[in-house]
Amino acid sequence: MTPTNRRTALRLLAAGAFTTGCAATGAVAHPASTSTHAKPTHAPTPRHYPGLPAQLTHGPRTHPRVALTFHGQGDPAIAHSLLTEAERHGAHVTVLAVGTWLDAHPDLARRILDGGHDLGNHTQRHLDINAMSEADALAEITACADRLRRLTGSIGTWFRPSRAPRASPQVTRLAARAGYPHVLSYDVDSLDYTRPGAAAVTRQVLGEVRAGSVVSLHFGYPDTVAALPAVLEALDRRGLSAVTTTELFS
CATH class of the missing domain: 1.20.5 (Single alpha-helices involved in coiled-coils or other helix-helix interfaces)
Structure with missing residues (x-):
C-alpha cells in the first residue's frame, strides 16, 4: 500500500x-432501545380499504378480533411496561404517537415496531386539531408524519385526530391529502385519562367491547398498566383476540 x-x-x-x-x-x-442513528425499521404504509368510509370507528363484527389503540404520549417507562405486558399475553396493539413525544423519545418508534405493533400519527403537538385553520391543521398532521418517516421510513399506518374522538370533514380531507386514506376513531372509550382506577378502566372496556371494537386507551397512566392484564385475560376468555388495527381490517 x-x-x-x-x-x-x-x-x-x-x-x-x-x-x-x-x-x-x-x-x-433502555434494554429494548436501539440507536436512532441506526438504519430505520421500515414500517407498513397506510392502506386504503375500498368500500369503507373515510372515518373508521370499528372493524368487522363478524370476526373475533378487537384493536386496542393507545394515544402515544407520557412517561416512556409506562409505554415500555404496556408494550411488554401486551406481548406477554401474545397481543398486538396500535400506537398513535404524538410528534413531540417522538422527538423526546425517538427510540420508542423502533420499540413499537420491533414488538409487532402498529404505529401511527396523532398530530405533532396534541392540540384541538378540529378547531384549527386549514393551514395549521395540515401542519400538525404533516409534522408528525415527517417524524415518523424519518424514524421508520413510513408515515405510519393510521392517523387519529387529537383532542377529539372524531375528525371534522376538513381534518379528514387534510389527512387524506397527507397520505392517510382513513381516519381512525373508536367505538369504546376506556376513559383511562380520567384516572378512575384500574378496576374502573377494566369495567369500562369490558362493558362495551365486542367483536370488531376499536378501544381507545392511553400511554402515561399507571391505571392503564394495572388494568391491561385483566382486560387481556377477559378478552381471551371471550374468545376475542387483541390485534393491530391493520389486522382488524384485513
Missing part, C-alpha cells in the same frame, strides 16, 4: 469510528 493510500484508508477508518461513536452516544439507555 502506498503512503497516499494508507493515509486515505486511515481517514476512512476514523470516519467510520466517529459515526459509530455518534450512534452509540445517541442511543437511549
Whole structure:
C-alpha cells in the first residue's frame, strides 16, 4: 500500500469510528432501545380499504378480533411496561404517537415496531386539531408524519385526530391529502385519562367491547398498566383476540 493510500484508508477508518461513536452516544439507555442513528425499521404504509368510509370507528363484527389503540404520549417507562405486558399475553396493539413525544423519545418508534405493533400519527403537538385553520391543521398532521418517516421510513399506518374522538370533514380531507386514506376513531372509550382506577378502566372496556371494537386507551397512566392484564385475560376468555388495527381490517 502506498503512503497516499494508507493515509486515505486511515481517514476512512476514523470516519467510520466517529459515526459509530455518534450512534452509540445517541442511543437511549433502555434494554429494548436501539440507536436512532441506526438504519430505520421500515414500517407498513397506510392502506386504503375500498368500500369503507373515510372515518373508521370499528372493524368487522363478524370476526373475533378487537384493536386496542393507545394515544402515544407520557412517561416512556409506562409505554415500555404496556408494550411488554401486551406481548406477554401474545397481543398486538396500535400506537398513535404524538410528534413531540417522538422527538423526546425517538427510540420508542423502533420499540413499537420491533414488538409487532402498529404505529401511527396523532398530530405533532396534541392540540384541538378540529378547531384549527386549514393551514395549521395540515401542519400538525404533516409534522408528525415527517417524524415518523424519518424514524421508520413510513408515515405510519393510521392517523387519529387529537383532542377529539372524531375528525371534522376538513381534518379528514387534510389527512387524506397527507397520505392517510382513513381516519381512525373508536367505538369504546376506556376513559383511562380520567384516572378512575384500574378496576374502573377494566369495567369500562369490558362493558362495551365486542367483536370488531376499536378501544381507545392511553400511554402515561399507571391505571392503564394495572388494568391491561385483566382486560387481556377477559378478552381471551371471550374468545376475542387483541390485534393491530391493520389486522382488524384485513
